[in-house]
Amino acid sequence: MTRRILITGTSSGIGQATARLLLEKGYSVTGISRKTEHDDKFKTIQLDLANSHDIDKCLKQLLKTTSFDGFIHAAGYGGFGSIEQFSVTQIERAIQVNLTSALLIARLLVPAFRKQQSGRLIFIGSESALNAGRKGALYSAAKFGLRGFCQALREDCASDGIQVSLINPGMVRSPFFDKLRFAPADQPENAIEPAQIAELVDYILASNDNIVFDDVQLTPRIKSINFSSHKNK
Numbered sequence: 340m341t342r343r344i345l346i347t348g349t350s351s352g353i354g355q356a357t358a359r360l361l362l363e364k365g366y367s368v369t370g371i372s373r374k375t376e377h378d379d380k381f382k383t384i385q386l387d388l389a390n391s392h393d394i395d396k397c398l399k400q401l402l403k404t405t406s407f408d409g410f411i412h413a414a415g416y417g418g419f420g421s422i423e424q425f426s427v428t429q430i431e432r433a434i435q436v437n438l439t440s441a442l443l444i445a446r447l448l449v450p451a452f453r454k455q456q457s458g459r460l461i462f463i464g465s466e467s468a469l470n471a472g473r474k475g476a477l478y479s480a481a482k483f484g485l486r487g488f489c490q491a492l493r494e495d496c497a498s499d500g501i502q503v504s505l506i507n508p509g510m511v512r513s514p515f516f517d518k519l520r521f522a523p524a525d526q527p528e529n530a531i532e533p534a535q536i537a538e539l540v541d542y543i544l545a546s547n548d549n550i551v552f553d554d555v556q557l558t559p560r561i562k563s564i565n566f567s568s569h570k571n572k
């Protein structure tokens with residue numbers, strides 16, 4: 340049976356690698372991102388997750404015609420600095436995209452999953468959901484929040500056959516770093532590849548209904564970071 344999966348962040352990085360692998364494995368994929376001009380072989384819905392009203396409207400419309408067996412939330416972005424360096428708008432947007440959007444989508448998917456007594460929700464957290472450090476106040480606020488949400492949701496949904504997982508990667512070699520002043524160093528052991536997260540997602544999706552992967556942590560074997568002082572970053 341084809342399993343239908345909704346994935347956010349499919350235009351790039353982890354979400355894109357996951358969409359491509361799941362397609363290869365025979366899943367049917369619907370993607371969500373702002374950019375839709377990539378040449379992937381799945382339907383992408385253009386949606387800005389910074390806008391709560393649009394999320395609600397778009398998801399309600401989608402769920403009228405399509406049912407899903409799983410949801411992967413891979414959309415998100417980094418923002419690092421001391422808290423006073425961010426404007427009110429930047430803070431609201433980062434929390435909205437990295438945290439609130441996940442709650443808003445889950446809010447609409449969970450009733451359908453309860454009805455069918457099954458469903459898998461996999462959220463991409465971060466090592467910043469586990470340990471907060473210098474310049475990470477805003478990003479970790481969102482990612483710690485996402486982790487708390489997942490823990491509670493897992494408990495709330497377990498008796499209805501719904502499995503909730505959170506994947507917390509260390510540095511992943513993706514366009515995530517394009518707008519940041521740092522990036523993983525160049526050796527393979529300095530970063531996880533998006534395809535490796537995709538394999539993990541595939542493994543979790545295919546796992547036995549009677550178990551749940553709670554929080555899954557993975558990091559590059561050797562942590563090494565390149566810093567840049569590029570003016571555009």
Ligand SMILES: NC(=O)c1ccc[n+]([C@@H]2O[C@H](COP(=O)([O-])OP(=O)(O)OC[C@H]3O[C@@H](n4cnc5c(N)ncnc54)[C@H](OP(=O)(O)O)[C@@H]3O)[C@@H](O)[C@H]2O)c1
Nearest residue numbers: 348350351352353372373374387388414415510511513515
């Ligand atoms: N890369 C890392 O080292 C790393 C480590 C741990 C956790 N993570 C987390 O992993 C997730 C995926 O990151 P990635 O490495 O794959 O980064 P990426 O390559 O930059 O991909 C981010 C994805 O999120 C989407 N997105 C961003 N803002 C959006 C918005 N306002 N509305 C809709 N979609 C939006 C982007 O699509 P559009 O731009 O087309 O909208 C893109 O598809 C994020 O939650 C990130 O926090 C990343």
